[in-house]
Amino acid sequence: MNAVVNSLHSKLESARMELLDLGLRNPLLNYRPLRSRGLEVVNELSIETYRILAVEKKSMTFLPASDDDETSPLLSDPEDQVTTNGQLATNYSDLRLQTVLSSSQLQNRLLATYYAARTNIEEQGVNILFLALGMLQWYESDESQDVLRAPLILIPVELVRSNAREKFHLHYTEEEIGENLSLMAKMKEDFAITLPEIPEIEDLDIAPYFSAISNSIQSQPRWSIDNDAIVLGFFSFNKFLMFRDLDGTNWPENLKPTNHPIIQALLQEGFHESPHAIVDAEKIDEQLTTFCGHQVVDADSSQSAALVEGIQGRNLIIQGPPGTGKSQTITNLIAEAIGQGKTVLFVAEKMAALEVVKRRLDKVGLGVACLELHSHKSHKKTLLKELSTTLELGRPRTIQAEAELSLLDGIRQRLNDYCEAVNSPVAPSGVAPYKAYGEFARVHKKMEGIEKPDIDPQQCQSWNEVEFECKKSILEELQAQLETTGVPEKHPFWGSQLRAFLPMDKERLLKAMSKAKESTRILAESVSKLADSLLLTKPIDLHQAKQAHDIGSFVNEAPSLLGVHFGSGEWLQYPDDLKDLLNAGARFAELHRTYDSILKAEGWGQNTSGIRTAMGNQGKHWWRFVSGKYRRAHKALKALLRGIPPTAVHDKIRILDAINDEIAQKETIRKHGDLAASLFGSQWSNEVSDWKQLSAVFDWVTSLHQGISAGKLPKEILELPLDEHPVKDLSVLLQKVEADMKAFSVTLHDVLTLLEFDEKKRFGSKLEDKEFTLVDSVLANWQESIDQLHSMVTFNNLTDTCKKEDLSEFAQVSAIWPASGKHLVDLFLEIRYGQLISKAFKERPALSRFDGTSHTQLVEKFRNLDKLWSECNQARLALAHWSKLSTYDGGGQLGVLKRE
Numbered sequence: 001m002n003a004v005v006n007s008l009h010s011k012l013e014s015a016r017m018e019l020l021d022l023g024l025r026n027p028l029l030n031y032r033p034l035r036s037r038g039l040e041v042v043n044e045l046s047i048e049t050y051r052i053l054a055v056e057k058k059s060m061t062f063l064p065a066s067d068d069d070e071t072s073p074l075l076s077d078p079e080d081q082v083t084t085n086g087q088l089a090t091n092y093s094d095l096r097l098q099t100v101l102s103s104s105q106l107q108n109r110l111l112a113t114y115y116a117a118r119t120n121i122e123e124q125g126v127n128i129l130f131l132a133l134g135m136l137q138w139y140e141s142d143e144s145q146d147v148l149r150a151p152l153i154l155i156p157v158e159l160v161r162s163n164a165r166e167k168f169h170l171h172y173t174e175e176e177i178g179e180n181l182s183l184m185a186k187m188k189e190d191f192a193i194t195l196p197e198i199p200e201i202e203d204l205d206i207a208p209y210f211s212a213i214s215n216s217i218q219s220q221p222r223w224s225i226d227n228d229a230i231v232l233g234f235f236s237f238n239k240f241l242m243f244r245d246l247d248g249t250n251w252p253e254n255l256k257p258t259n260h261p262i263i264q265a266l267l268q269e270g271f272h273e274s275p276h277a278i279v280d281a282e283k284i285d286e287q288l289t290t291f292c293g294h295q296v297v298d299a300d301s302s303q304s305a306a307l308v309e310g311i312q313g314r315n316l317i318i319q320g321p322p323g324t325g326k327s328q329t330i331t332n333l334i335a336e337a338i339g340q341g342k343t344v345l346f347v348a349e350k351m352a353a354l355e356v357v358k359r360r361l362d363k364v365g366l367g368v369a370c371l372e373l374h375s376h377k378s379h380k381k382t383l384l385k386e387l388s389t390t391l392e393l394g395r396p397r398t399i400q401a402e403a404e405l406s407l408l409d410g411i412r413q414r415l416n417d418y419c420e421a422v423n424s425p426v427a428p429s430g431v432a433p434y435k436a437y438g439e440f441a442r443v444h445k446k447m448e449g450i451e452k453p454d455i456d457p458q459q460c461q462s463w464n465e466v467e468f469e470c471k472k473s474i475l476e477e478l479q480a481q482l483e484t485t486g487v488p489e490k491h492p493f494w495g496s497q498l499r500a501f502l503p504m505d506k507e508r509l510l511k512a513m514s515k516a517k518e519s520t521r522i523l524a525e526s527v528s529k530l531a532d533s534l535l536l537t538k539p540i541d542l543h544q545a546k547q548a549h550d551i552g553s554f555v556n557e558a559p560s561l562l563g564v565h566f567g568s569g570e571w572l573q574y575p576d577d578l579k580d581l582l583n584a585g586a587r588f589a590e591l592h593r594t595y596d597s598i599l600k601a602e603g604w605g606q607n608t609s610g611i612r613t614a615m616g617n618q619g620k621h622w623w624r625f626v627s628g629k630y631r632r633a634h635k636a637l638k639a640l641l642r643g644i645p646p647t648a649v650h651d652k653i654r655i656l657d658a659i660n661d662e663i664a665q666k667e668t669i670r671k672h673g674d675l676a677a678s679l680f681g682s683q684w685s686n687e688v689s690d691w692k693q694l695s696a697v698f699d700w701v702t703s704l705h706q707g708i709s710a711g712k713l714p715k716e717i718l719e720l721p722l723d724e725h726p727v728k729d730l731s732v733l734l735q736k737v738e739a740d741m742k743a744f745s746v747t748l749h750d751v752l753t754l755l756e757f758d759e760k761k762r763f764g765s766k767l768e769d770k771e772f773t774l775v776d777s778v779l780a781n782w783q784e785s786i787d788q789l790h791s792m793v794t795f796n797n798l799t800d801t802c803k804k805e806d807l808s809e810f811a812q813v814s815a816i817w818p819a820s821g822k823h824l825v826d827l828f829l830e831i832r833y834g835q836l837i838s839k840a841f842k843e844r845p846a847l848s849r850f851d852g853t854s855h856t857q858l859v860e861k862f863r864n865l866d867k868l869w870s871e872c873n874q875a876r877l878a879l880a881h882w883s884k885l886s887t888y889d890g891g892g893q894l895g896v897l898k899r900e
Contacts, residue, residue: 008258011267012246019243021182022189024140024148028182028235031135031149037113039106041097041230046133046153047206048092049230053131054155054177054201059169062110063096064103097170097230110168113232114159120234125351127173128236130154134210135229136183139222150183152213152225153198153206154235170232177201181237181244193217262315271315294339295332296364296874298866303329311336327353331360338369338877341884364874365396369881390885396878399871411862418855421846426836430465433840433847440833443826452827453817457809460828461835468832471805475828478798478814483821485791488814492785493792495762496755499800501793506786509754516747517779523740524772530733535716540771542741549737551713554703556730559696561723563682566701570679572709577672578679578698584668585691591662598655603640604662611636612656615649681723744768748775751782755789 024030033040039062041049052058091098099106117129132151140148156175159168179198187193196212198204210227217223248256257263265271299307303325306318310333320326330346334357337344348354354372361367368390422434431439463471488494527545528538530552539545571578592604611633618630637652638645640659645652669676669687677684680694707713748768752759759766767775795815802811810828814820817827841848 008268012258016243016246019239022186026182028180028237029150029186031151037116038233039099039109042100043098044230045092046228046230050133050206053172057172058095059171060095060097061167061169062106063098064106065100121351123350125354126238127156128234129157130235131157132231135226137224137226151180154178294336294873294877296335296870297328297331297360299328299332307332327356327360330357335366335877338881365878396882397875399875415862417846421844426840428464429836431836433837436833436836439829440837443830447823447826450819450823453813455809455813459806460832461839471807474801474805475810475825479824481794482814487818488795489816491792492781493789495758496792497758498756498793499796501789512751512754513779513783516751517776519743519747520772520775523744526736526740530737533733535719536714542768545741549734552730552734556734558700558722564697564723565679565681567718568679571701572705574675577675580668581672581676582695582698584665585689588665588687589691591658595658598642599640600642606659608656608659615652
C-alpha cells in the first residue's frame with residue numbers, strides 16, 4: 001500500500017514540476033522590456049507610486065519625455081510640467097508617471113498594451129497586466145556577467161479611457177497585490193535563499209519589505225535591489241499558483257490531493273465507471289425522461305446523452321469543434337443541478353467560454369442563480385453588488401401549461417415512429433429509406449428526359465450491402481466498356497458468342513471471310529446468267545436462286561413442245577376433256593398393239609354385237625358345237641381374224657370386246673379432236689398420234705400453268721421459245737448454280753461457326769437467306785472491323801458475369817439501350833432504390849400514412865410544445881431558486897470562495 005502511495009506521490013510531483021517555469025525566459029525571473037508593449041517609468045519613487053495607486057486608489061496618467069515631437073491629443077497635457085519644492089519634487093507625488101518615450105511612441109505603446117491586456121482577459125479570463133515595483137538584480141552564477149532583473153512587488157492594474165480622444169489612465173484593479181512567487185521558488189531551489197513573503201495589503205510598507213529582501217540576499221555580494229525601478233508589463237504566474245495548490249504539504253492530512261479519487265484515477269488506478277445509462281443515443285427519447293426533467297435549451301441526442309451521464313455523476317470528457325453545442329450541454333447541466341438543489345463550479349481556460357454559458361443562462365432566466373468570480377467580476381464591489389441584486393429578486397413568473405404539455409409525449413412518439421421508419425435500414429439491404437429516397441431522387445433527376453427500358457427485376461431488393469456493391473461494380477465495368485464500344489446491338493459482331501479470340505484466330509477467320517465473300521460473288525453471277533437464260537428477274541438471295549434453279553430444272557425437263565400451243569389458257573379450262581382424250585388415245589393405241597397381229601385391218605370398226613351376243617349365250621354350253629348360232633358366230637369371227645380363232649370361248653369374246661372398245665375410243669378421240677388440234681398443234685395426228693408424247697406434253701404444260709397460277713412459276717416462261725428449241729446450255733448452267741449454292745452455304749457456315757454466331761439474334765433468320773448484297777456487305781464489314789471483335793468478346797464475358805450475379809435483365813438491356821454507356825449504373829440504382837422504397841412502404845405503416853402537410857404541422861406543434869416545456873422548466877427552476885433565497889433571514893452568513 002505504501003508503494004502505491006509513494007508511486008502516486010511521485011507521479012503528482014512529476015506533473016507539478018511540469019507546471020513550474022523557472023527558466024530565464026520567464027519575465028518574472030529575467031525581465032526584459034518588450035519592443036511594442038509595456039513600458040518603463042523613470043524618475044519616480046516606488047513608495048509614492050504605491051501610495052497613490054494602491055493605498056489612495058487614485059488613477060494615474062503617463063507623461064512623455066518631451067514635447068519635441070508632434071503633440072498627441074491622447075497623451076499630452078499642456079499643464080504637465082515638472083516642479084520641485086526643495087524637499088520632494090512634485091513629479092514624485094503627482095498623478096503622472098514619467099517615461100523616456102515621445103508622445104507618439106508613448107501613445108503606440110499604451111495602445112498596444114491596452115489591446116494585449118484586453119485580449120488576454122477575453123481569451124483567458126485573467127488579468128496579467130501588472131505595475132511592478134522594485135527589481136532584484138541578480139546573477140545566475142558566480143561566473144556569469146549577465147545581470148538579470150526580477151520584479152519584487154506586482155500590483156494588478158488596468159488601462160482605462162472613456163473614449164478614443166481621451167488619454168489612458170492607470171487603475172489599481174483592487175485584486176490581490178502579490179510577491180514574485182516564481183522568484184521565491186527559484187531562489188529557494190537554486191540558491192537556498194528564502195525571500196520574505198509580502199505582508200497583507202493593510203500592513204504592507206514598501207521600504208521595510210525591500211530591506212527584508214536585501215537582508216535575505218546578503219550571501220550574494222554582487223546582487224542588489226533597485227527600490228525605485230517601476231515597469232508596466234505582462235507577468236503570469238497562474239501555472240505557479242497551480243504548482244503551489246497541488247503541494248500536499250499545504251493541505252490538511254485528510255484532504256491531500258493524493259487522497260482525491262479523481263487524482264488517483266488519473267495518475268494510478270484509471271477510471272472504472274459504471275455502464276452507460278444511455279445505450280443507444282439515437283433513441284434517447286425513450287430513456288431521457290427517466291433521468292432528467294429540467295432541460296432549458298435545445299439538445300440533440302449526443303448532448304442529451306452527455307447530460308444524463310453528468311447528472312449521474314460520471315466523470316466525462318466532452319469533445320467537439322466550435323458550434324457543436326458544448327455550451328448548450330453545460331447550460332443544461334447547470335439547470336439540472338439547480339433543479340436538484342446542487343451547486344456547480346464552472347471553470348474555463350478562456351473567459352469567452354464562461355461568458356457564452358452565462359449569456360445562455362441569462363437568456364433562459366437563470367443567470368441570477370450564477371455568481372461570477374472571474375476577471376473583473378471578482379472585484380469586491382462588483383461581487384457585493386451582484387449578491388445584493390440576487391437577494392433583492394422578485395418572485396419570477398410561473399407558467400401553467402399542463403394540459404398542452406400532455407400532448408407532447410404522444411406527438412413525440414409519432415415523430416419518433418416516423419423517424420425510426422425512415423432511418424432504420426430495410427433488411428437485408430442495410431439502406432435506410434431516407435437514403436433510398438435521396439439516392440433515388442438523385443439518379444431520377446440525372447436521367448430526366450432519357451427514355452428508359454421497362455424492366456423491374458425484383459431481386460434487387462434482396463441484396464445486402466456487400467452483394468449490392470459487388471453487382472454495382474460489375475455494372476460499372478460493363479458501362480465503362482459500353483461507353484467505349486457503343487451499344488452492342490450496333491456492334492459489327494453483334495451476335496457473336498465468342499468468349500475468347502486469340503491472335504492466331506484472326507488469320508483463320510479473315511481467310512474464311514474472304515472465301516465466303518468470293519463464293520457470294522460467284523453465286524450471284526452464275527444465278528444471274530441462269531435467270532437471263534430463263535427471262536427471269538435477277539435473283540437477289542439464295543431463296544430466289546433456288547427458285548431460278550427449280551424453274552430451270554423444270555424447263556430443262558420439258559418434252560418436245562414443237563408445234564404445241566403451250567401458252568393457251570385452254571390447258572386449264574378443259575383438263576378433264578384432255579384427260580379423256582389422252583386416256584382414249586392410250587387405250588386405242590394399246591388395243592392396236594395387242595390385236596393388230598390377230599385381227600385383219602378390215603376387222604377393226606366392224607359391228608360385232610350379234611356375234612358377241614351369240615358367242616356369249618351359246619358358248620357357255622357344252623353342246624355349243626351343235627348350235628347353229630354359235631357355228632355362224634364362230635364363222636363370222638374367223639373371217640375377221642388373220643389366223644385360226646382361239647379355242648377358248650372367253651378368248652374369242654375378248655377379241656370381240658376389243659373391236660367394240662376400239663370403236664368407242666375412236667369415237668372419244670374424234671369427239672375431242674378439235675381441242676387436241678388447237679393445243680397439240682402439229683403433234684396432233686388423230687388416232688395415230690404419239691399418245692405417250694402427247695401425255696408428257698399434257699403433264700408438263702398443265703404443271704406449267706398450275707405453277708404460274710399458284711405463283712410458283714413466273715409468267716415469263718410462257719415467253720420462252722420452248723416450241724422451237726431448248727434453252728442453250730441450260731443443263732450446264734443448272735449444274736454450275738447448284739455447285740455455287742452449295743459452296744456459298746458451306747463457306748458462310750464456316751465463318752459463322754468460327755464466330756459462334758447467333759444468326760437469329762442478329763439477323764432474325766439465317767444470314768444465307770439474306771440478299772447477296774447484304775451478305776457481301778456484312779462480310780466486308782467484318783473484315784474491316786476484325787479488331788473490334790475483342791470488345792464483343794469482352795462484352796460476352798461481362799454478360800456471363802452478369803448472368804451469374806443475377807443481373808441478366810441489365811445485361812439484356814445493356815445490349816440494346818442507347819444510353820447504356822452513360823446511365824446503365826444509374827438505371828440499376830434507380831430500380832434498386834425504388835424497390836427498397838416500395839418495400840419500406842409496404843412493411844412500415846408510419847411511412848405509408850405519411851403526408852407532407854400534416855407532418856409539417858405535427859413537427860411545428862411538437863416544436864412549440866417542446867419550446868413550451870423548456871420555458872416551463874426555466875420558470876420552475878427560477879421559482880425554485882427564488883424560493884431558496886426567500887428563506888434567507890439576514891442572520892446567516894454568505895460563503896464566498898477565495899483563492900488562498
